[in-house]
Amino acid sequence: xxxxxxxxxxxxxxxxxxxxxxxxxxxxxxxxxxxxxxxxxxxxxxxxxxxxxxxxxxxxxxxxxxxxxxxxxxxxxxxxxxxxxxxxxxxxxxxxxxxxxxxxxxxxxxxxx
Amino acid sequence: xxxxxxxxxxxxxxxxxxxxxxxxxxxxxxxxxxxxxxxxxxxxxxxxxxxxxxxxxxxxxxxxxxxxxxxxxxxxxxxxxxxxxxxxxxxxxxxxxxxxxxxxxxxxxxxxxx
Numbered sequence: 001x002x003x004x005x006x007x008x009x010x011x012x013x014x015x016x017x018x019x020x021x022x023x024x025x026x027x028x029x030x031x032x033x034x035x036x037x038x039x040x041x042x043x044x045x046x047x048x049x050x051x052x053x054x055x056x057x058x059x060x061x062x063x064x065x066x067x068x069x070x071x072x073x074x075x076x077x078x079x080x081x082x083x084x085x086x087x088x089x090x091x092x093x094x095x096x097x098x099x100x101x102x103x104x105x106x107x108x109x110x111x112x113x
Numbered sequence: 114x115x116x117x118x119x120x121x122x123x124x125x126x127x128x129x130x131x132x133x134x135x136x137x138x139x140x141x142x143x144x145x146x147x148x149x150x151x152x153x154x155x156x157x158x159x160x161x162x163x164x165x166x167x168x169x170x171x172x173x174x175x176x177x178x179x180x181x182x183x184x185x186x187x188x189x190x191x192x193x194x195x196x197x198x199x200x201x202x203x204x205x206x207x208x209x210x211x212x213x214x215x216x217x218x219x220x221x222x223x224x225x226x227x
Binding site: 006031033035039041042043044045048050058059090092094096100101102103104105106107109 | 145155157158159164206216218
């Protein structure tokens with residue numbers, strides 16, 4: 001059972017607003033990730049972190065930013081949302097020392113109008 | 114360049130029969146392969162994984178086979194149940210420090226009919 005939580009699950013906001021998607025895990029995993037999935041498409045890695053104060057951009061370019069101040073917390077921020085940011089955002093975590101499973105949260109559906 | 118490919122967009126199977134989902138990859142640096150099940154409004158649920166040093170891994174009704182020379186893997190579900198109906202994603206990741214950076218296939222929609 002995965003202990004990784006995302007809020008909000010669903011969000012509709014206006015263009016130009018700043019939003020932060022929250023992700024927390026209670027498994028003590030060092031590695032955390034953000035993936036983006038447009039409807040009917042594959043998931044793409046947009047950010048990852050190997051531990052506190054470590055953040056890197058993923059394979060898919062994204063205008064979002066992330067921070068990792070605490071091990072359990074990996075929030076994603078959009079400074080000025082646009083309709084092109086409408087998508088599902090999925091947070092994940094893993095710890096190879098605890099096996100090779102990569103756990104995902106329930107996802108945050110963002111709609112920008 | 115699609116490094117992980119699931120060439121069948123959909124698969125329809127009768128309850129009780131075997132479901133076989135296929136996946137091909139091109140990157141020789143991939144060290145681990147994972148299968149996930151996903152519903153549209155939810156996050157992916159981990160099903161089973163396999164290391165590149167193995168050719169088979171089994172967990173209950175799920176078995177994953179890896180043919181490294183052909184760069185091909187498959188997920189077998191036996192017996193299939195209506196509750197298995199979902200989108201199935203194949204994913205691959207390098208090992209070492211890059212472990213966890215998943216590359217996903219496009220997904221296969223599995224429908225299991227009662």
